[in-house]
Amino acid sequence: MRKLFTLFFKYNALLLFLLYCSVSLLFIKLQNDNTFLKLRTSGVELSAAVNEKLVNLTRLLNVHKENERLMRVNRDMLSKVINIETLVGDERNRRKILTDSTFNASGFTMARVVDRKFSERENMLVINAGWKNGIKKDMTVLVPEGLVGRVTVVSEHYAKVMPLIHTDFKVSVVSDSSNSMGILSWNGGSESLAQVEHIPLSSHIKLHERIVTSDFSTFSIRGIPVGRIVRIKPDKLFYSIDVRLGVDFSSLTQVLIAPLKIEPEKVAIMSDSTLIEQIP
Amino acid sequence: MLCIIALVQEFGLSRLMLLEVFPDSLSVFLAFIAVTRGQKNSTSFGFAAGIIVGVISGNLGLNMLAKTVGGFLAGYFHSPDDSHATVKQKIRRFYGAVMIVGFAANAVMAFGDNPLGLPPAYRIVTLGFLESLLSLLLAGIANWLFLRKSFAD
Numbered sequence: 001m002r003k004l005f006t007l008f009f010k011y012n013a014l015l016l017f018l019l020y021c022s023v024s025l026l027f028i029k030l031q032n033d034n035t036f037l038k039l040r041t042s043g044v045e046l047s048a049a050v051n052e053k054l055v056n057l058t059r060l061l062n063v064h065k066e067n068e069r070l071m072r073v074n075r076d077m078l079s080k081v082i083n084i085e086t087l088v089g090d091e092r093n094r095r096k097i098l099t100d101s102t103f104n105a106s107g108f109t110m111a112r113v114v115d116r117k118f119s120e121r122e123n124m125l126v127i128n129a130g131w132k133n134g135i136k137k138d139m140t141v142l143v144p145e146g147l148v149g150r151v152t153v154v155s156e157h158y159a160k161v162m163p164l165i166h167t168d169f170k171v172s173v174v175s176d177s178s179n180s181m182g183i184l185s186w187n188g189g190s191e192s193l194a195q196v197e198h199i200p201l202s203s204h205i206k207l208h209e210r211i212v213t214s215d216f217s218t219f220s221i222r223g224i225p226v227g228r229i230v231r232i233k234p235d236k237l238f239y240s241i242d243v244r245l246g247v248d249f250s251s252l253t254q255v256l257i258a259p260l261k262i263e264p265e266k267v268a269i270m271s272d273s274t275l276i277e278q279i280p
Numbered sequence: 281m282l283c284i285i286a287l288v289q290e291f292g293l294s295r296l297m298l299l300e301v302f303p304d305s306l307s308v309f310l311a312f313i314a315v316t317r318g319q320k321n322s323t324s325f326g327f328a329a330g331i332i333v334g335v336i337s338g339n340l341g342l343n344m345l346a347k348t349v350g351g352f353l354a355g356y357f358h359s360p361d362d363s364h365a366t367v368k369q370k371i372r373r374f375y376g377a378v379m380i381v382g383f384a385a386n387a388v389m390a391f392g393d394n395p396l397g398l399p400p401a402y403r404i405v406t407l408g409f410l411e412s413l414l415s416l417l418l419a420g421i422a423n424w425l426f427l428r429k430s431f432a433d
Contacts, residue, residue: 016324025345028345031341039340047337
């Protein structure tokens with residue numbers, strides 16, 4: 001017995017070590033037991049909670065950098081969204097024109113209005129189609145709703161358009177019901193109203209008749225809608241007629257450009273009477 | 281003290297990673313206990329440290345075994361009071377104990393848990409040695425800062 005106690009005191013460190021190892025091995029063996037599983041999940045909970053606090057503290061210290069990073073991400077996403085929305089809008093407008101069943105847009109060139117000036121100094125539209133796209137001076141610009149204007153200046157990629165609502169713009173028009181012919185012009189004032197002149201009082205023109213371009217025009221193809229008659233006022237020899245235009249010039253985005261219709265012989269015969277003598 | 285060191289180790293020093301290993305402040309603590317207080321104390325403290333670390337990490341049994349083995353082996357570096365060892369000798373034993381604790385604990389953990397799928401030989405020899413070196417560096421800093429006086433006493 002004494003020897004046993006002596007042995008115990010001599011090797012107590014080793015015995016303690018063996019005891020601890022046994023307990024550890026027992027814990028390893030029982031690690032999937034319910035109690036240990038609960039202990040493990042509690043340990044994970046504690047560890048995760050402390051780590052979260054530390055991470056939040058680190059984030060707080062780096063908040064300036066994080067803000068800058070988020071600003072950059074915001075800026076990139078905003079430019080993407082704007083680009084996508086613009087493309088979607090353009091595509092929608094383009095489809096609207098192309099799918100308009102009342103209008104055959106084949107053979108026409110499509111362009112986008114990239115600039116518009118409506119002031120006392122300048123009144124014009126700029127479209128993003130130029131001579132590279134086959135655009136020429138005096139081509140008719142239109143949309144399915146109606147006549148827009150006439151090409152006046154052409155560069156490589158762009159063209160200037162004199163809109164219908166320009167005091168220098170004139171086009172020969174005809175009413176579709178009574179076939180009354182006149183000259184459409186714009187005398188200032190409202191963008192949605194133009195005037196038709198030279199319709200004699202003998203004409204049977206009526207209110208709400210549709211006005212379209214006539215074949216008399218030297219540049220415009222016939223049949224392009226212009227608007228509807230909203231006021232007829234008899235004057236001395238002619239009617240004074242107001243036409244509500246079909247085109248909303250403030251919301252023009254996509255336009256069509258019709259092929260050139262210039263008939264040089266017609267222009268020549270109208271301007272030079274000597275040409276008649278030359279015809280056999 | 282042991283709880284504080286264990287928490288600092290788990291939530292602080294474990295982030296100072298170099299080649300998948302980090303310095304172990306508990307090895308430094310166990311080595312100090314072993315050199316100053318003996319094998320029984322270092323074994324008991326190793327067991328307790330293993331419990332704390334095991335609860336936090338979720339691997340209770342293995343951590344207990346690893347730290348117990350480390351504490352026991354470090355106990356062989358104990359300087360008895362009647363040995364009249366100089367401060368330098370104690371510090372050398374202390375560094376030796378740090379190396380042994382780090383190496384032994386790493387060896388025991390290698391047999392139980394291998395999350396990166398590393399070869400055992402690589403883990404025990406290379407990473408164990410590296411971890412011991414990092415712990416040794418930590419021990420050097422601790423010694424320079426506040427342990428020297430304790431060894432002198």
